[in-house]
Amino acid sequence: MAAKAGNWQSYKRVLLPPVRDLHRLSVYGDYGALRKALARYSPKEVTEIVKASGLKGRGGAGFPTGLKWSFMPPVDPDVPRFLCCNGDESEPGTYKDRQLMEFNPHQIFEGILISNYAISAKACYLYIRGEFADWITLMEEELDKAYAANFVGENIMGSGFSADIILHKGAGAYICGEETSLMESLEGKRAYPRIKPPFPAQSGIWGYPTTINNADTLACVPPIIAHGAEWFAAIGAPDHPGPLLYGISGHVNRPGVYEYPSGMLITDLLEVAHGMRADKKLKAVVPGGASVPVLRADMIDGVTMDANSLRAAGSMLGTAGLLFLDEDTDMVSFLRRVTRFYHHESCGQCTPCRDGTGWMENLVTRIDEGQGNTRDLDLLLDLCDQMEGRTVCALADAAAWPVRNTIKRFRADFEAKCRKAIWATETKAA
Amino acid sequence: MADFIKNPVVALPDRDPAPHFSEEELIFTAEEKVRIARWVAQYPTPDGAVMWTLWLAQEKFGFLPPEVLRLVAAELGIPYAQVYGVATFYTQYFKEKKGRYVLDVCTCFSCQFTGGYDVLHYLEKKLGVHAGETTPDGCFTIQEVECLGACGSAPMLQVSNGPYVYCLTPAKIDALLDALKAGRMPGFTSVTLPQDEDEMGGNRRTDADASISYSTMPIAEQTR
Ligand SMILES: Cc1cc2nc3c(=O)[nH]c(=O)nc-3n(C[C@H](O)[C@H](O)[C@H](O)COP(=O)(O)O)c2cc1C
Ligand code: SF4
Ligand code: FES
Numbered sequence: 001m002a003a004k005a006g007n008w009q010s011y012k013r014v015l016l017p018p019v020r021d022l023h024r025l026s027v028y029g030d031y032g033a034l035r036k037a038l039a040r041y042s043p044k045e046v047t048e049i050v051k052a053s054g055l056k057g058r059g060g061a062g063f064p065t066g067l068k069w070s071f072m073p074p075v076d077p078d079v080p081r082f083l084c085c086n087g088d089e090s091e092p093g094t095y096k097d098r099q100l101m102e103f104n105p106h107q108i109f110e111g112i113l114i115s116n117y118a119i120s121a122k123a124c125y126l127y128i129r130g131e132f133a134d135w136i137t138l139m140e141e142e143l144d145k146a147y148a149a150n151f152v153g154e155n156i157m158g159s160g161f162s163a164d165i166i167l168h169k170g171a172g173a174y175i176c177g178e179e180t181s182l183m184e185s186l187e188g189k190r191a192y193p194r195i196k197p198p199f200p201a202q203s204g205i206w207g208y209p210t211t212i213n214n215a216d217t218l219a220c221v222p223p224i225i226a227h228g229a230e231w232f233a234a235i236g237a238p239d240h241p242g243p244l245l246y247g248i249s250g251h252v253n254r255p256g257v258y259e260y261p262s263g264m265l266i267t268d269l270l271e272v273a274h275g276m277r278a279d280k281k282l283k284a285v286v287p288g289g290a291s292v293p294v295l296r297a298d299m300i301d302g303v304t305m306d307a308n309s310l311r312a313a314g315s316m317l318g319t320a321g322l323l324f325l326d327e328d329t330d331m332v333s334f335l336r337r338v339t340r341f342y343h344h345e346s347c348g349q350c351t352p353c354r355d356g357t358g359w360m361e362n363l364v365t366r367i368d369e370g371q372g373n374t375r376d377l378d379l380l381l382d383l384c385d386q387m388e389g390r391t392v393c394a395l396a397d398a399a400a401w402p403v404r405n406t407i408k409r410f411r412a413d414f415e416a417k418c419r420k421a422i423w424a425t426e427t428k429a430a
Numbered sequence: 431m432a433d434f435i436k437n438p439v440v441a442l443p444d445r446d447p448a449p450h451f452s453e454e455e456l457i458f459t460a461e462e463k464v465r466i467a468r469w470v471a472q473y474p475t476p477d478g479a480v481m482w483t484l485w486l487a488q489e490k491f492g493f494l495p496p497e498v499l500r501l502v503a504a505e506l507g508i509p510y511a512q513v514y515g516v517a518t519f520y521t522q523y524f525k526e527k528k529g530r531y532v533l534d535v536c537t538c539f540s541c542q543f544t545g546g547y548d549v550l551h552y553l554e555k556k557l558g559v560h561a562g563e564t565t566p567d568g569c570f571t572i573q574e575v576e577c578l579g580a581c582g583s584a585p586m587l588q589v590s591n592g593p594y595v596y597c598l599t600p601a602k603i604d605a606l607l608d609a610l611k612a613g614r615m616p617g618f619t620s621v622t623l624p625q626d627e628d629e630m631g632g633n634r635r636t637d638a639d640a641s642i643s644y645s646t647m648p649i650a651e652q653t654r
Contacts (some may be wrong), residue, residue, distance in 0.1 A: 092538045092577035171520035188477030190519040249540040249581035256582040256624030
């Protein structure tokens with residue numbers, strides 16, 4: 001089988017390098033990539049390099065980063081422009097950004113500054129979820145060091161370019177990860193997602209042009225500048241190149257965040273994580289966080305961790321946070337917890353989402369408790385149809401996909417938990 | 431006036447409850463005002479600083495009753511309604527008084543299937559209260575929360591919006607409760623990256639098979 005990840009056994013990590021002593025100033029060559037970008041390239045050239053590298057967003061949607069930057073309108077000296085770094089990471093099963101903050105914070109800062117330069121923005125808001133209080137303190141300390149060394153701030157390293165990084169602490173809401181919701185949150189409002197268009201590049205925070213990227217995406221930028229676009233494009237799967245942080249959790253012997261080229265075989269990743277624990281058999285894999293469709297164990301043969309391969313297999317890359325579940329897992333119980341999550345996290349703006357997620361939870365709960373009927377399954381699928389694509393943001397879709405696919409792929413499990421009698425016979429007997 | 435307006439069917443929340451804090455307590459010190467001013471300066475409008483200021487207020491007062499929200503609104507010069515709206519949107523801002531320590535147990539799916547509900551039920555039994563409640567001595571509040579972003583070290587919990595405690599087992603929970611009762615907060619733990627583990631030694635859990643629990647039903651009320 002042709003593994004797109006190539007010779008991954010000898011891969012050298014660039015995002016989470018082996019760090020012996022934590023939190024030292026710059027793991028990545030003392031902001032050498034930033035220095036290089038400021039000295040050698042114009043902002044436009046930096047954007048072109050990132051475009052050529054093929055870097056795609058690591059926040060879940062997989063949008064090409066260079067292309068996103070080029071959507072920013074021409075510079076108008078009277079209109080401020082902003083970059084937002086999304087460190088809200090609340091997708092269940094995903095915890096790569098936190099590892100970056102812990103082990104390599106300066107690479108995030110460096111990526112932010114290079115991106116600031118590329119889109120000619122003077123400030124970046126780094127939004128970190130409130131639960132990461134310890135990591136926010138850590139980032140604050142490291143940021144102070146970077147300011148003191150003039151890697152951030154006025155006239156960075158004598159280049160004439162100035163940029164600030166401002167930390168913003170969230171307070172526990174999954175929806176703040178959605179880009180427009182994050183902007184509302186920054187503006188000090190209830191974090192209700194906005195209707196698009198206008199897109200952030202036209203009207204973002206406080207109505208100013210804004211670009212928003214995931215922390216992991218931005219941490220990929222310094223190596224691209226340091227080693228060149230071709231180097232990056234040659235790593236891993238051609239349609240989604242570069243290093244990828246695989247957050248592995250669930251019933252494996254060695255869970256954790258692994259850095260490998262994109263396009264790893266799911267079966268290889270399972271091996272890397274030292275296999276299933278207690279030698280149980282694999283039952284299901286969620287390849288990219290709670291929002292993506294779950295795959296049955298018999299569906300993962302030859303599937304690699306890149307957008308195309310996963311789409312062909314009937315799932316999505318999402319955030320590359322893999323959850324492995326073993327043979328004893330109850331998929332109804334699984335779905336019940338997932339629907340509960342979306343019910344809890346829906347912001348309540350749109351009726352299909354606010355009410356739909358609640359009904360999903362009620363129905364799955366009923367089935368899980370043995371009170372459901374098989375026709376509830378069809379009702380659930382119908383509910384999915386009613387929710388998808390009819391709301392302000394993608395949370396409703398993200399809630400519908402796992403329901404639809406878990407039922408479709410594990411229907412027998414669900415039916416086994418449903419009541420045996422159907423309503424018609426019951427009525428007759430009554 | 432129509433009858434149902436005078437006597438609503440659903441009890442409305444008390445809009446003006448008796449204040450918990452006296453006028454003298456309801457102030458920001460000069461030092462805190464400097465911090466707030468620094469946050470305000472970081473945003474184009476003062477609204478942006480509301481989340482930071484609420485965090486500060488919660489640290490100072492423990493929770494955010496209406497009079498504290500009014501104080502924050504007055505300090506930032508923005509409407510009370512906006513501050514109220516923000517404070518009620520986010521789960522980490524406490525609108526009512528909580529225990530001295532709040533134990534946020536993650537039961538989201540990675541934790542669920544590695545024993546998150548076992549941890550929650552164990553705590554409920556041990557402390558004699560249900561998720562969402564506070565022990566009578568006011569020491570602990572247990573809460574069930576969504577993914578805390580540490581799924582590789584599941585099951586885990588967070589203490590009072592602060593440090594994470596990973597890879598929980600009954601013994602570890604007992605030790606944690608004892609430490610907290612003695613006033614010792616757990617420190618910051620860094621879990622070794624899995625790829626460095628062979629070389630550097632790991633501090634990840636090694637007793638993974640000890641948890642049998644992943645078919646536990648996802649209901650906190652189960653123990654009721
Ligand atoms: C409901 C919802 C939740 C999201 N949560 C996150 C998140 O926690 N972190 C993140 O980086 N992106 C999240 N996103 C994706 C962002 O909207 C956005 O696409 C991303 O931050 C863009 O960065 P990228 O292009 O670098 O991927 C979420 C999207 C939706 C619809
Ligand atoms: S889809 Fe759901 S989360 Fe998104 S805006 Fe609508 S109600 Fe809010
Ligand atoms: S599921 Fe518990 S930390 Fe992610």
